[in-house]
Amino acid sequence: xxxxxxxxxxxxxxxxxxxxxxxxxxxxxxxxxxxxxxxxxxxxxxxxxxxxxxxxxxxxxxxxxxxxxxxxxxxxxxxxxxxxxxxxxxxxxxxxxxxxxxxxxxxxxxxxxxxxxxxxxxxxxxxxxxxxxxxxxxxxxxxxxxxxxxxxxxxxxxxxxxxxxxxxxxxxxxxxxxxxxxxxxxxxxxxxxxxxxxxxxxxxxxxxxxxxxxxxxxxxxxxxxxxxxxxxxxxxxxxxxxxxxxxxxxxxxxxxxxxxxxxxxxxxxxxxxxxxxxxxxxxxxxxxxxxxxxxxxxxxxxxxxxxxxxxxxxxxxxxxxxxxxxxxxxxxxxxxxxxxxxxxxxxxxxxxxxxxxxxxxxxxxxxxx
Amino acid sequence: xxxxxxxxxxxxxxxxxxxxxxxxxxxxxxxxxxxxxxxxxxxxxxxxxxxxxxxxxxxxxxxxxxxxxxxxxxxxxxxxxxxxxxxxxxxxxxxxxxxxxxxxxxxxxxxxxxxxxxxxxxxxxxxxxxxxxxxxxxxxxxxxxxxxxxxxxxxxxxxxxxxxxxxxxxxxxxxxxxxxxxxxxxxxxxxxxxxxxxxxxxxxxxxxxxxxxxxxxxxxxxxxxxxxxxxxxxxxxxxxxxxxxxxxxxxxxxxxxxxxxxxxxxxxxxxxxxxxxxxxxxxxxxxxxxxxxxxxxxxxxxxxxxxxxxxxxxxxxxxxxxxxxxxxxxxxxxxxxxxxxxxxxxxxxxxxxxxxxxxxx
Numbered sequence: 001x002x003x004x005x006x007x008x009x010x011x012x013x014x015x016x017x018x019x020x021x022x023x024x025x026x027x028x029x030x031x032x033x034x035x036x037x038x039x040x041x042x043x044x045x046x047x048x049x050x051x052x053x054x055x056x057x058x059x060x061x062x063x064x065x066x067x068x069x070x071x072x073x074x075x076x077x078x079x080x081x082x083x084x085x086x087x088x089x090x091x092x093x094x095x096x097x098x099x100x101x102x103x104x105x106x107x108x109x110x111x112x113x114x115x116x117x118x119x120x121x122x123x124x125x126x127x128x129x130x131x132x133x134x135x136x137x138x139x140x141x142x143x144x145x146x147x148x149x150x151x152x153x154x155x156x157x158x159x160x161x162x163x164x165x166x167x168x169x170x171x172x173x174x175x176x177x178x179x180x181x182x183x184x185x186x187x188x189x190x191x192x193x194x195x196x197x198x199x200x201x202x203x204x205x206x207x208x209x210x211x212x213x214x215x216x217x218x219x220x221x222x223x224x225x226x227x228x229x230x231x232x233x234x235x236x237x238x239x240x241x242x243x244x245x246x247x248x249x250x251x252x253x254x255x256x257x258x259x260x261x262x263x264x265x266x267x268x269x270x271x272x273x274x275x276x277x278x279x280x281x282x283x284x285x286x287x288x289x290x291x292x293x294x295x296x297x298x299x300x301x302x303x304x305x306x307x308x309x310x311x312x313x314x315x316x317x318x319x320x321x322x323x324x325x326x327x328x329x330x331x332x333x334x335x336x337x338x339x340x341x342x343x344x345x346x347x348x349x350x351x352x353x354x355x356x357x358x359x360x361x362x363x364x365x366x367x368x369x
Numbered sequence: 370x371x372x373x374x375x376x377x378x379x380x381x382x383x384x385x386x387x388x389x390x391x392x393x394x395x396x397x398x399x400x401x402x403x404x405x406x407x408x409x410x411x412x413x414x415x416x417x418x419x420x421x422x423x424x425x426x427x428x429x430x431x432x433x434x435x436x437x438x439x440x441x442x443x444x445x446x447x448x449x450x451x452x453x454x455x456x457x458x459x460x461x462x463x464x465x466x467x468x469x470x471x472x473x474x475x476x477x478x479x480x481x482x483x484x485x486x487x488x489x490x491x492x493x494x495x496x497x498x499x500x501x502x503x504x505x506x507x508x509x510x511x512x513x514x515x516x517x518x519x520x521x522x523x524x525x526x527x528x529x530x531x532x533x534x535x536x537x538x539x540x541x542x543x544x545x546x547x548x549x550x551x552x553x554x555x556x557x558x559x560x561x562x563x564x565x566x567x568x569x570x571x572x573x574x575x576x577x578x579x580x581x582x583x584x585x586x587x588x589x590x591x592x593x594x595x596x597x598x599x600x601x602x603x604x605x606x607x608x609x610x611x612x613x614x615x616x617x618x619x620x621x622x623x624x625x626x627x628x629x630x631x632x633x634x635x636x637x638x639x640x641x642x643x644x645x646x647x648x649x650x651x652x653x654x655x656x657x658x659x660x661x662x663x664x665x666x667x668x669x670x671x672x673x674x675x676x677x678x679x680x681x682x683x684x685x686x687x688x689x690x691x692x693x694x695x696x697x698x699x700x701x702x703x704x705x706x707x708x709x710x711x712x713x714x715x716x717x718x719x720x721x722x723x724x725x726x727x728x729x730x
Contacts, residue, residue, distance in 0.1 A: 068631045182570045183577070213570045216588040217530040217560065217581060222537065222596065223634055228627050229591050230568065232620070233584040237567035240580050245573065264619025272580055272613055272658035279422040279688055280576040307622040314672050318619060321665075337630060 022362035025330035039128035166199025177209025185241030377709030530560035536596030663699020
């Protein structure tokens, strides 16, 4: 949705159990280009002014597929004091956190060092973003929790950042993006999973990013809608890679979250993986169990953009197959495809499932229960 | 087991070219010389390594040679047991992998002529798909027009992973030719390997490539729909072959939601994606990526909200099912009839014509 038409309820003085939600995908933005500079060494200010970020795609500024509207964000989400959508804590509180009774908001910064070709710069920006999350957001509102962003193409440096921040209670997960140089199960990324398991944080994989590969197996498509719909196909390839490379065999305590790529595809992918594994397991002897079991045991999904079938019994079938205990509600605030918590789940859900969906799964996964 | 009905159509059979040298009689002097002088190797795609378990069912694997190379085997394993009236041959010889459009053109012509002589001429039930040198639109159209004169060619065949997304306007002359000649476009699993097989790069394993075919079909369907192929050709059918289909409902929910949100980007898309799929897109039955219990599968059929989307296939000689269980457990006789007879005839216009001709002497 572009604009929230529903009249917002008065903020509850203390969020009551019936309406309290966890929002597992909120995107904080910088108010200005230079907002990050206090957290970055001087040499990088000059570097960024001269050469920009130099990502794995051609555009100096902005995305190669123009968004449907500025910053892919809601038109009613510009803060009154100026700056882009999602850049003001007070307006985020007023427009989203308070009226929607968010008791836990997980921050997923997107424009970070991830997908930058200069790995040293990537690490510096990621570290700066982590400092910035604490100073601008999590230290100012205890409902908000940060994500440790890491220079994911450089496993060793990423692992060091995870170990440095892992026990800081401002952070509840490690954040990766889905489109990387190689599929995320591959060994260049293994130090990330090792470090995350060691510090006891789940790893979220958010749709987006650039890794230099065409975003379909037949090259570059034409339209933004293809990129958006295609995130679920990217995420399937990511998940297949992680399972088939044996990441969960090596890291039995590791949990991962598929963020903003839907969940309806997961049952069909699991069945396809199982069927193929039955035939081809001699190629991957390190995969000891049917792939669907690793997915069931290790993977969570954020809900937005929620699959929207014509018939609600179809939605409930799919959620039954994925597991009511595996979904984490998310709005994607302030982005245009925001899911409204009051409308996202059709009627007919039991109270325990409803509470698990909106709140309890997240509190449990993030160790905040 | 669900019993087949007689008179059906097997929409996905794979006759194998024994070796590149088997095509020598169908090549001109220049290309015959190129193949022999340069010592060209056989064109076996990594998508289907000959010895991979998915490339042939254990009990269908021949003592020697490539699986699918023997007509007698195909007759005994696939055509006879399921009582089909027609079987559509989709050769997966790796002609799409070569980078020269001239070479690809020569090999495609040879492959199509080989199919006629070695298969279609030898069993009246067999029908063919026209393999095209897709790097050259012009040569592809010429080859479609050349082969289409033989009514036994019933569709045009493309691979799901190629140089560009299939909806791209550059490909449209191919679709126009197919539409004009009454040929559906068959899109089969497999890659030219001109791009990495996933949207996030090269996986480590063959199993990843195979699993990734389903995601490639999904992105291709998006491309075909949003580029407007079916607004231009509302009567054109496209058949997803060896694609799997259990991903379709949730994929469409997602596509539909985004289409409603940003349809201003592609205003020429004149119908909802769901509607386009129901009228223009078909899927071969195998593989069935679902658990073996009939209850789940029947829920999935219900999610598809149409009994017209699936076309019977054995995917011979690939290993998709065991015994005679090409049709999954728990399928109603009405659905079996739709999948085996009504849907294939409604899709492949050229089959219908032939069937009618044969009925009226």
